[in-house]
Amino acid sequence: MAHATTSGSTRHPSLLxxxxxxNCRALTYWMNSFLSPQGVDVQVLPATDRFLRILVDFRTPRQREACLRLRDRLVRFICYRLWTLNSEVISGVRIVARVAGDSRILWQLxxxxxxxxxxxxxxxxxxxxRHQQAMNQLKFRTFRSLFMSSITLAGFFIGYRLFYGEMGRLWSQEAPKDAPMLAGSASNAIAAANPPRSEPMLRLPSPPGxxxxxxxxxxxxxxxxxxDLPETEKVIALTFDDGPQAGTTAQILDTLKEYNIPATFFVAGVNLKSQPELARRMVEEGHAIGNRGWNRTLENGKAADPKAEIDRTAKLIHEITGTKTGLFRPADGRLDNELVSYAQxxxxxxMLWSIDSQDSLVAAPLLLDNVLRNTRSGRIILLHDRGSANQSPTVQALPQLITALQQQGYxxxxVPQLLAMQTAVQPKEPQPQPRETKLPFRRRAVAVVQANALRS
Structure with a gap:
């Protein structure tokens, strides 16, 4: 007899x-997964002020002098790992180091x-x-005004009463003014206060650029x-594949707008058809658009009609955004199909990529690792705004990724701007490469510039 189980209905949180x-146990396990193979053990202890306490034990037979020399590298490593978590409950660390078995403290920081x-x-x-301070200041000013008003209130009423009585006596002794003159004065005053208005200006809408x-x-x-650019150029291109997708693409565009960062979106026609407003927003906010083909989920990257896959998407891009694009990216980076031949x-x-973030497979901290350890000038970063999951790691990691690269001077x-930069630096023609009929699958597909078109 089969028994129903609910084990699959409850999602347990991951280690990250x-x-x-x-969670101190999770942090301890996660940090030791990197440091234990290097002969260093850590223990993370809770703290009430969002500053973690981390005890570091160097396993023997390390000498104390060697442990002291490792201090700066170890502290940077621990802080970088905690930074990639992007946690609101971790604002700092207090690190205490010692040699295992020795109670004396080597250093603390x-x-x-x-x-x-x-x-x-x-x-x-x-x-x-600031809001609380403003409210407190407003309350003080209101109380002060009421207090000062209460002191002068009695004197004000007494003075007003005397003034009113005296003015009434003087007014009764004067003759009334001529009514027509008063009316004329009133009409002149009204005319002066309300000069004739000029005709409104007609503003014609300017055509979209x-x-x-x-x-x-x-x-x-x-x-x-x-x-290939000089390292002094320090430029890099962010690319997002397979969108647009409601929610994810909008959040990515919000982040790019906040940091004033341009990017390139390779859109799939079937998704573009259901989210045209996001494509228009991409162009309006200064991003570039590339052709991803109509259907992202083609089997083995092959299409029954390559011409329709590419041309149908190009036509829809033009109808929605008014732009034409000369960029095409094949699914999974596969070059051994008729889509690529027709695109060429x-x-x-x-367009392929030189840095694969693997954002559809890993959490935000590992995504940052995959990108930052491979960053070079002139590289193209692969990210996704639509995938098998909800792409939350991409949305979470994007602000940190932008900040970290900017701090490194990038x-x-x-992508069109990047290609134009190489043309300006190296105007010579690319060298021809031997013809290949099949290139490796996505993460191993790396081609700088191949002169031979892969034609069927």
Missing amino acids: ELAQAG SVQINSPATARLRRTKQVTL YTNFVVPERFRGQVVSHV EKQYAV RFVT
């Missing part, structure tokens, strides 16, 4: 979710962690405090994953 909530979550919480508290997302000629029909025949730049550009 528990760590983000400030307190560090504040300025993650976007704690900064947002701090701003909220500052606004609340549409932009075509063209690519330099040297990249048309080529496969591109990054551009139509002179699209086939500025953000769209």
